[in-house]
Amino acid sequence: xxxxxxxxxxxxxxxxxxxxxxxxxxxxxxxxxxxxxxxxxxxxxxxxxxxxxxxxxxxxxxxxxxxxxxxxxxxxxxxxxxxxxxxxxxxxxxxxxxxxxxxxxxxxxxxxxxxxxxxxxxxxxxxxxxxxxxxxxxxxxxxxxxxxxxxxxxxxxxxxxxxxxxxxxxxxxxxxxxxxxxxxxxxxxxxxxxxxxxxxxxxxxxxxxxxxxxxxxxxxxxxxxxxxxxxxxxxxxxxxxxxxxxxxxxxxxxxxxxxxxxxxxxxxxxxxxxxxxxxxxxxxxxxxxxxxxxxxxxxxxxxxxxxxxxxxxxxxxxxxx
Amino acid sequence: xxxxxxxxxxxxxxxxxxxxxxxxxxxxxxxxxxxxxxxxxxxxxxxxxxxxxxxxxxxxxxxxxxxxxxxxxxxxxxxxxxxxxxxxxxxxxxxxxxxxxxxxxxxxxxxxxxxxxxx
Numbered sequence: 001x002x003x004x005x006x007x008x009x010x011x012x013x014x015x016x017x018x019x020x021x022x023x024x025x026x027x028x029x030x031x032x033x034x035x036x037x038x039x040x041x042x043x044x045x046x047x048x049x050x051x052x053x054x055x056x057x058x059x060x061x062x063x064x065x066x067x068x069x070x071x072x073x074x075x076x077x078x079x080x081x082x083x084x085x086x087x088x089x090x091x092x093x094x095x096x097x098x099x100x101x102x103x104x105x106x107x108x109x110x111x112x113x114x115x116x117x118x119x120x121x122x123x124x125x126x127x128x129x130x131x132x133x134x135x136x137x138x139x140x141x142x143x144x145x146x147x148x149x150x151x152x153x154x155x156x157x158x159x160x161x162x163x164x165x166x167x168x169x170x171x172x173x174x175x176x177x178x179x180x181x182x183x184x185x186x187x188x189x190x191x192x193x194x195x196x197x198x199x200x201x202x203x204x205x206x207x208x209x210x211x212x213x214x215x216x217x218x219x220x221x222x223x224x225x226x227x228x229x230x231x232x233x234x235x236x237x238x239x240x241x242x243x244x245x246x247x248x249x250x251x252x253x254x255x256x257x258x259x260x261x262x263x264x265x266x267x268x269x270x271x272x273x274x275x276x277x278x279x280x281x282x283x284x285x286x287x288x289x290x291x292x293x294x295x296x297x298x299x300x301x302x303x304x305x306x307x308x309x310x311x312x313x314x315x316x317x318x319x320x321x
Numbered sequence: 322x323x324x325x326x327x328x329x330x331x332x333x334x335x336x337x338x339x340x341x342x343x344x345x346x347x348x349x350x351x352x353x354x355x356x357x358x359x360x361x362x363x364x365x366x367x368x369x370x371x372x373x374x375x376x377x378x379x380x381x382x383x384x385x386x387x388x389x390x391x392x393x394x395x396x397x398x399x400x401x402x403x404x405x406x407x408x409x410x411x412x413x414x415x416x417x418x419x420x421x422x423x424x425x426x427x428x429x430x431x432x433x434x435x436x437x438x439x440x
Contacts, residue, residue: 242386
């Protein structure tokens with residue numbers, strides 16, 4: 001399986017400003033001046049090997065949208081935040097003449113940042129395209145219809161020309177989609193959210209965003225560890241610092257990098273991926289958080305366990321499992 | 322990495338000094354929090370403040386940090402002080418990573434914390 005991140009930002013999209021870009025260019029040029037670069041290859045190598053990611057790239061600003069590519073002819077997407085516009089623009093590898101893919105969307109919950117990209121999801125406008133929207137909330141269809149209605153958006157839901165089906169999932173049962181076994185788990189978030197565990201051919205992807213964790217509840221933590229067990233990648237809502245999550249922003253429905261690392265280590269996860277980034281955090285802040293999270297994983301690693309791989313998702317990141 | 326923790330509680334004038342020694346983690350945090358809250362209730366029912374002497378703490382997990390936040394909130398609500406002193410280098414790192422160094426009153430030494438209480 002492959003995982004492609006089309007939107008990784010939490011709560012609201014966050015674009016780079018002209019000043020942000022200028023700052024990156026300035027830092028890159030300052031470093032480049034000392035290098036004596038003479039060829040395009042030198043420039044590419046310098047960008048790829050010498051510049052920090054926060055200078056050469058960006059974590060991106062689109063809200064949640066993650067593609068799970070399990071092979072086959074159909075698509076699986078987790079959430080349709082603003083990142084789905086990028087997916088529909090650049091990611092339709094399985095679409096085109098003579099092809100008839102199904103677009104399967106799994107919705108964690110219907111808060112705005114997780115569905116706000118759907119009005120810009122081009123396949124929804126294409127006659128005959130098949131869109132299946134899976135979710136555990138009774139309000140799933142209502143939320144999409146409301147978004148596609150006056151005064152929110154000029155195109156009414158019933159005017160969309162694709163075939164759109166809403167599929168209510170039972171979180172207590174396993175489901176099979178595109179040859180992938182999918183399980184859902186209710187999470188602690190205003191109005192509830194649901195994490196999804198995707199399994200195929202011995203590979204496991206867990207998408208667990210918009211979830212707060214009650215550290216004092218042994219039963220809740222044990223359930224989470226079971227849901228995350230042996231995941232090849234755990235995509236985890238690490239929006240806040242631990243201090244924020246247990247003080248000012250307690251009950252705001254989001255978790256932290258430290259809690260994620262501890263849960264991942266208990267569950268035997270291989271790759272822990274920070275997700276749903278705080279929009280206030282710029283690229284330098286994000287890079288600092290990644291480094292700190294790696295360090296905490298070292299400090300908290302249980303004896304006789306394999307080192308946890310730690311990364312922060314960015315818009316455009318691909319992970320091959 | 323077995324988790325062992327002992328917690329000494331002593332009264333120095335108006336100040337309750339809590340001195341944990343060992344790891345405050347998933348295995349030990351519940352007992353640590355129970356001891357902490359016993360001391361906090363005595364302070365709230367009587368008088369004084371609390372200082373945690375962390376010189377002997379080798380590691381603290383998110384659950385342990387949560388205990389500190391609960392204790393700090395309780396005492397602040399009662400207009401009492403909650404200070405931590407003498408972090409070991411690893412615990413200091415964890416405080417920075419968690420950003421607890423921005424929300425908890427941390428002092429370099431126990432003496433510094435005691436002085437801060439009277440100043």
